[in-house]
Amino acid sequence: MSDTHSESIAFVRDTEIPPAPPPMAEAGAVKWLRENLFAGVFNSILTVLAFIALFYLMSGFLPWLFGGAWNTANIRECREVIQGSGGCFSVLTDRWNQLLFGIAYPSEAYWRPTLAFVMLFVAIAPVLFNNLPRQMLIFTGLYPFIAFWLIWGGTILIPLVALAGFVVGYFIFSALTKQSFAMALGGAVVGALVTWWLGGFVSQAMADVLALEQVPSRNMGGFMLNMILGVVCVSLSLPIGIVLALGRQSSMPIIKWICVVFIEFVRGVPLITLLFVANVVLAYFLPPGTNFDLILRVIIMITLFASAYIAEVIRGGLAALPRGQYEAADSLGLDYAQAMQLIILPQALKISIPGIVNVAVGLFKDTTLVSIISMFDLVGMIRGPILSSTDWNGVYWELWGFAALLFFVVCYAISQYSQWLERKLQTGHR
Amino acid sequence: MTTMTDPPRQSFRLSMLLNDTRYRSYTFQFIALVVLAGIVAVLANNLVVNLAAAGLNISYEFLANPAGYDINQTLIPYTSQSSNLQAAWVGILNTLLVAFLGCLFATILGVIAGVLRLSKNWLVAKLMSLYVEAFRNVPVLIWILIINTIVVTMPSPRAYRGDAATHEMLFGVIAYTNRGVYIPAPTFGPGSMIVVATFIASIIGIFAYRRYAKNLLFNTGKLLPTLWPSIALFFVPTLLMYFIMGMPIGADIPALTGFNFQGGIQIQRPLIALWLALSIYTGAFIAENVRAGILAINKGQTEAAASLGLRPGRIMNLVVLPQALRVIIPPLISNYLNITKNSSLAIAVGYADITATLGGITLNQTGRAIECVLLLMLFYLIISLLISFFMNIYNRSVSLKER
Amino acid sequence: MKKTVFLGALTIAGLAAGAAAAATLDDVKARGKLNCGVTTGLVGFAAPNANGEWEGFDVAVCRAVAAATLGDPTAVEFVPTTGKTRFTALASGEIDMLARNTTWTFSRDNDLKFEFVGVNYYDGQGFMVPKELGVSSAKELDGATVCIQTGTTTELNLADFFRSNNISYEPVPIETNAEAQQQYLAGACDVYTTDASGLAATRATFEDPSAHALLPEIISKEPLGPLVRHGDNEWGDIVRWTLNAMITAEELGVTSANVADMAANGTDNPEINRLLGTEGTLGEMIGLEADWAKNAIMAVGNYGEVFEGNIGESTPIGLARGLNAQWTEGGLMYSPPFR
Known part of the structure; x- marks a missing residue:
């Protein structure tokens, strides 16, 4: 074989x-x-x-x-240069400062909001990324005061006094908090108010100490206004949102119903109607003789709006916590304030961060609605002064494209951060 | 054990209002109530004082006065002599119209984009994520203005005119212009009701047949074809009746007369711009929800279905989607609410919704700011509460029934 | 979270700056600035230029009032308002006066409780059409699509006009002038209607203005003028007589070029002397400095100069004086005497 x-x-x-x-x-x-x-x-x-x-x-x-033109003085010149195809991007170079800062911000002071914008990143970094040194949070705490001084100008004493009020309030709070949370809170508020009241005299008497040129808030405009509204309103609405969420979960029926009615009312109406309220109605509800400027009224309304949405997000976080956490806190003998501060809120807020970021992005986008009530934010600048000028009447795509791009960059970055955070926080397996 | 006695009964002391947890909540609630009442009283007082100082009053009589202005797209009869209230109704119906159309279109768009974003086709998936990210991250107002600009660049009716017309009507019956889209309207002659009745009857017939086929399948295992009989039922009886009755239903084809197309059904530009913008914008959000909902279904479910021998289409329809719907529906509700609320931006494109009529022109012409804004908020509040109420009922019906 | 300080500080700032009481003049002086409501942008009447400075016909009135009360024509805070927000802004005291080509009507004066101090431009609602449509009269506009700016009297006039002539139209309400232009130029509407002056101003910004025609019909009377709140007559008088001073100055031949000379050396016309404060105590009567009118005229010029500089025939807008000529030249501009 x-x-x-x-x-x-x-x-x-x-x-x-x-x-x-x-x-x-x-x-x-x-x-x-x-x-x-x-x-x-x-x-x-x-x-x-x-x-x-x-x-x-x-x-x-x-x-x-x-094929676009970048250096022409007006639309007629531009049309000659581009000959049919291409965009008139020179509107962006020509009106660059107006798009970013509005029409009335003094041009020699542009560095101030720019600096405040750059510092925003430094201030917000330790909040966003846990692995940065915790000491940076001190700067975060100081940032609002620095930014206020930079953007609005005036003497540095005003933000300093405001800061002092918070510091005094904090010390009173930490001194009294062992006895009673409510008493400590009340004491802190009183201490802060007294400090502000006293400090008001000081800052009025010495209005020239380290004074920057004062810029009234009416003169804020352009993309800067969107940023200011977005940052201020989100920051302000966080504490209010937490209080509302806790109130809605509260066992006290009256407090619960006040919070429920407020949240559902605000969530049930479009932001634009609230802005109408700020613009055409609110003045009638203020004491006779007072006169907030428009930007402040708008900040109040957007803050109320945002806090209702944030309250709902945080309520979701509170509800997602296992019942055992509440019971464990009770069994340790912690009272309500302690349990919330030490056990519940740190966990609930952590779960809620992606949701809060989503609300923040939505809110930032909604700041463009102020253009409808004749404020010159980025969209208002385009719809108002730029498109109505003889020079740039008829340039639409370039301006809207630019506005869309600016918002896209900011919002996309934030939403990417949110997704990254969600992945990081997601420790469970499916 | 037996030494346990009741704690000595304490008489009520005032300090217990602050220190005793049993009574403290009453104190807090009382304070809250007083503060709330105080704020309301101060605001009301300010309002009265301010109105008196300005010599104004609160009155809703303006609602009965003639509005004085015209509205381009109305679903109910309206002329400039109608009352402000009628104008508000026109606005309400227009809001509901654009919200309904927007929800419908956004859902279709969102489901398609959400499913395609999970497609194995790289290019399509990337294009869809481009769409989703681009629309999610740019303010809706900017999109409304951009889409309005796009719609405005469509041909004007002048382009259809004369011998040198640069555009022709689509299929000779549909005109798309920057003033709106004009489509043929059905005209009903004598006997047309019979045709319509036949049509409705055949629709009912289709459902009955499908139900019968399904029961037959479940009871006897016999599979009847459903697609072809359905199509046949849909067309044949109606067409038959149509010709028997001597073609009573005609079409009113829009034609260019004078400045504009006349006849047919006109869908005005503002409605189109707002509808498109809202639905494309919200579609991006719905796409994300749909994607998240599908991804939330455990892979084991798909595999189990596959091992039962189901085809991919059946897996999607019978196993994945019914479960995914539970995840998708709640955010979908809030998206629908958002469309309704965002439709208030109609003012930017000149669509006569409630914000533009009652909260816009009526407010301007009468100067009744407080009354108009209050009514406006009341309307949106009612709509929002209604939508969430009905959607919650539906949500409960599809939620997981745990046994 | 600590940004509550923004709110706190802003509240304090707002309260300090606000406090709009009955005496508007005192507020303006205390503030050192005049808050003047204008449009969000209408070339020729009020629009910010490339440097962000407001320019225009209505702006000049604001500047004249600021010069008369504060001695400084730049001490004006221009508050852009839309058709909707303008009246509330004025009623709530956010602005001291409104110079936003606002039509003087019965209901605005009485129902909305405002005080129109005069007329700085006699206008009327007109129509603009592309010449290629071949329309020569507004009565041929049956079935046309009409772009209107919302929040103005024009919507009501338009409805009345078409109803009384028994012809139909499709209204397209539009928020801003710029958007109306966009729609009109794209052919989304056949006609654009607003005040004739606004039409001329709008046409001036077109690529080819000669392709568009203004129809002869003027369908309404639109006396445009500055207005103030009811109830503060002193302030109303200041704004009224500043406007009158500008009109009288033109009648008397006082210009921004010669006013300083006339005030310094005096003239032999007693009315000029009274106007410029070298004779009599008119300034004192109105609660201002003696040279209030001189300041106003020096800052912005007389009525004719303001007209020619912003909207006159030498500008791209190219409006003829027409009704707005002095009464001595067949127009309606007629100031009560300074005596």
Whole structure:
């Protein structure tokens, strides 16, 4: 048998054949294309359609973007330069400062909001990223006062007095908090108010100490106004939102119903009606003779609006905490304030962060609505002074594209952060 | 054990209001109530004093006065001599119209985009995430203004006019202009009711047939075809009746006469711009919800369904979607609410919703700011509460029934 | 969280700055600034230029009042208002006066409790159409789509006009002038209607103004003027007579160029002397410095100069004086005497 075989088979391979390369269609780019773009008839049709759509978009967009004029003084010059295709981006260079700072902010003081904007990142970093040194939080605490001084100007004593009030309040609070939370809170508020009242005389008497040129809030405009409204209102609405959420969970029926009615009312009406209230109605409800300026009324209304939404997010966080945490806190003998401060809120807030960030993004976008009540924010600047000027009447795409881009950059960055945080916080397995 | 006695009964002391947890909550609530009442009283007092100082009063009589202005798109009869109240009704119906259309279209768009974003097709998935991110991260007001600008660049009716017309009507019956889209309107001649009745009857017939087929399948395992009979039932009886009755239903085709297209059904530009903007914007949010809902379904469910021999389409319909709906519905409700509330931005494109009529022109012309804004908020509040009420009922019906 | 300080500080600042009591003049002087309500942007009447400075016909009235009361034409805080917000802003004391091409009507004067101090521009509602439509009269506009700016008297006038002529139209209400222009130029409406002056101003910004025609019909009377709140007659008088001073100055030939000379050397026309405060005590009677009118005229010029500089025939807007000429030249501008 073996003989015949050795005779009939001339060659026996004793090494393995190296694996043949996969067929063309199953390797490299082709495989990727097959699997990701042309898997099946339906998929191929989709791909082709997507390509057509993409080509159509790009064939319009690219010549517009790259054939644009950047250095013309007005739309007529621009139309001569671009000859039909391309965009008049010179409106952006020409009105750059107006788009960012509005029409009335003094141009020699542009560095102030810019600096405040840069410092915002430093201030907010330790809040966003846990692994940064905790000492940076001191700067975060100081930031509101620095930013106020930089943006609004005036003597540095005003923010200093405000800061002093908080410091005094904090010390009174920490001194009394062992006895009674309510007493400590009341004492802190009284202490802060007294400090502000006393400090008011000091800062009025010495109005020139380290004074920057004062800018009334009416003169804020452009993208800066959106940023101010967004940052201020979100920061202010957080504590209010926490209180509202706790109030809604409270066992005291009257407090609970006050919070429920407030939250549901605010969530039930569009922001624009609240802005109408700020603009055309609120003045009638203020004491005769007082006159807030519009930006302050708008800040109040947007803050109320945001706090209702944040309250709902935090309520979700509170509800998501296992019942055992509440019971454990009770069994340790902690009272309500202690249990909330030490056990419940730290956990509930941590769960709520992605939701809060979503509310913050939504709110930041909604700050554009102030343009409808004749404030010159970014959208208001475009709709008002820029488009109505003889120079730039008729330039739409460039301006709206720019506005959309600015908001996209900010909001996309925040939402990416939120997703990153969600992944980080997600320790469970599915 | 037996030494346990009741604590000595304490008589009520005033300090217990602050220190005793049994009574403290009453103190807090009392304080809260007093503070609330105080704030309300101060605000009301300010209002009275301010109004008296300005020589104004609160009165709703203006609602009965003639509005004096015209509205371009009305669902109910309205002329400039109608009352302000009628104008408000026009606005309410317009708000509901755009909200309804927006919800419908946004849902369709959102489901498609959400499913396609999970598609294995790389290009399509990326395009869809581009769409979702671009619309989620830019304010809706900017999108409304951009889409309005796009709609305005559509051909004007002048482009359809004369021998040198640069545009033709779509299929000869639909005109799309920057003033709106004009589509043929059905005209009902004598006997048309019979045709309509036949049509409705055949729709009912389709449902009955499908139900029968399903029961048959479940009871006997016999599978009847459903698709072709349904289509046949849909068309054949109606068409038959249509020709028997001598073609009583015609179409009123819009035609360019004078400045504008006349005849047919007109969907005005502001409605189109607002509708598109709201639904594309909200569609991006719904897409995210749909995606999250589908991803929330455990992979084991899909695998279990596959191992039962279900086809991918059936897996989606019978296993994944019913479960995903529970995750999708709650955020969907708030998206619907958002569309309704965002429709108040109609003012930016000139759509006559309630904010533009009652809260806009009526407010301007009568100067009754407080009354108008109060009514406006009341309306939105009622709508919001109604939507969440009905959606919650539905939500409860699809929620997990634990046994 | 500590940003509550913003609120606190702003509240304090707001309260200190506010306190709008009955005596508007005292408030203005205490504040050192005049808060003047204007449009969000209508070229020629009130619009910020590339440097953010407000310019225009209505702006000049604000500046004149600031110069008369505070001696400084730049001491004005311009508060942009929309058609909706303007009246509340004035009623609530957010602004001291409103110069926002606002039509003087019975109901605004009496129902809304405002005081129109005079007329700085006699206007009327007109129509603008592209010439290619071949329309020569507003009565040929049956079935046309009409762009209107909302929040003005124009919507009511328009409804009345079309109803009384028994023709139909499609109204397209639009929030801002710029958006109305966009729609009109794109052909989304056949006609744009607003005050004739506004139409001229709008047409001036077009790429090809000659392709658009203003129809001959003027369908309403639109006396535009500055207004103040009811109840503070002293303040109303100041604004009224500042406007009158500008009109009288033109009649008497006082200009921004020669006013300093006339005030310093005196003239042989006693009315000029009274106007400029070199004779009599008119300034004292109105509660201002003697040279209040001189300051106002020096700052912005007389009525004719303001007209020519902002909206006159030498500007792109190119409005003729028409009704707004002095009464001596066949117009309606007629100031009561300074005596």
